[in-house]
Amino acid sequence: MRKLYFLLPGTSGKFACGGLWAELKTLQFAQQICPAQIVTYRQREPQHLFLDDLLQQQPHHPDSIFIISWGFDIPKLIRKLHSNPTLYHAHSAGYNFRLPAHIPIVTVSRNTLGYWGQHAPHSPIYYLPNQISDNFHNRHQPRDIDILIQARKSSTYLLTQLIPALQSQCRVEIVDYYVEDLSILFNRSKVYLYDSAEYxxxxxxxxxxxxxxxxxxxxxCHVFSSVNHGLSDYLDPSFNSQKIASYSTQYDRDRILQTLHQPPIELPPHFLAEYRTENILSRLQHILTEVNTFFDYMQQSPSDIAPLTPSRITQLRLQSLWKKLHKKLKR
Structure with a gap:
């Protein structure tokens, strides 16, 4: 196994976010399989290597794999890494850049998997979901919070229309502060509201x-949520969750108030098994084995598949149009 360098802009301050925590979790799993460490490239941190220093000391690292993940920085990082083995760990999508076929892609959701399956059809692509810690389980304790909301990422509708309509009817807890262990709050709550589509x-x-x-x-918790993007991987409205912001405030309010009288949901064990540690480690081991084999193969054999660039798509459309015209002219 090649050594893994996880490239991050920094690990503190303005770079602290959900994407960073998810990437650090992946690093911890990778360290159970092969050597892996953090390399920062924007913010110098004394406890970590800095990318410019690393490449200056040794421009080429054929026995390592650079893992890039920060969407807005990907084109710049690809140019900087040049011919070094590089893997893109794709969280979000829609950054409007293209990837060459020599960069494998590991996606955290099937939604992102489908995006890159279309936009990078010749790259090796894999699916590795984020982990749900065993901390998150139903503790079967009394629930004193009727409705829980995290203010961050919440829509204007949720904060200014739906919540006021609910506050006079039940106990609503709005979280606008850092919570070290969300599993405690989730086990105290009956309903969780999440609406990130606007954000x-x-x-x-x-x-x-x-x-x-x-x-x-x-x-x-009973979950009322938007079903945009990666959320559509696991949310099944009216079966394991409910769609929020549906039609009107009153329609949402009435459905939520009715749900408060229902017992907590019980997901089947196999549903969560996909996101638990055992499966994540097993999949990551398999993916890293395949990626190492791919980089070995790449050193011996060049790519010979025409990339699906905008000009290539235009060319294919013109060829298709010409074939149709040619058929008509032959009649």
Whole structure:
């Protein structure tokens, strides 16, 4: 196995976010399989290598794999890494860049898998979902919070229309502060509301996975959520969850209030098994084995498949049009 370098802009301050925590979790899993460490490239940190220093000391690292994941930085990083073995760990999609066939892609959701299956049809592509910690399970304890909402990523509709309509009817807890262990709050709550479609639409990229609704479900919460992007991987409206922001405030409010009287949800064990540690480790081991084999093969054999670039698509459309015209002219 090649050594893995996880490239991150930084690990603290303005870079702290859900995507960073997910990447650090993946690093921890990888370290159980092969040597792996963090390399920062924007923020120098004394405890980590810095990319410019690493490449200056040794420009080529054929026995290593550079793992890139920060969407907005990908084109720049690809140019900087040049011919070094590189893997893209894709969380969100929609950053409007293209990837060459020599860069394998590991996606965190099937939604992102489908995106790159279309936009990078000649790259090796794999699916590795984010992990749901065993901490997130139903503790079968009394629930004193009727409705739980995290303010971050919530829509204007949720914060200014739906929540006021609910606050006079039941106990609503709005989280606008850092919570070290969300599983405690989820086990105290009956219903969890999540509506991120507006947030991601403003940013023109996708919800990569959407951990919180799945974590809430694992704890027995009834979830009312948007089903944009990666959320559609596991949310099944009216079966394991409910679609929020449907038609009107009153329609949402009435359905939520009715749900408060239902017992906590119980997901079948196989549903969560896909996101638990055992499966993640097993899949990652398999993916890393295949990726190492791919990079060995790539050193011996060049790619000979024409890339699906915009000009290539135009060419194919013109060829198709010419064939249709040629058939008509032959009649």
């Amino acid at each position: 991601w639409a403003q940013r023109n990229v996708t919800e990569g996975f959407g951990l919180q609704p799945l974590e809430a479900m694992a704890c027995g």
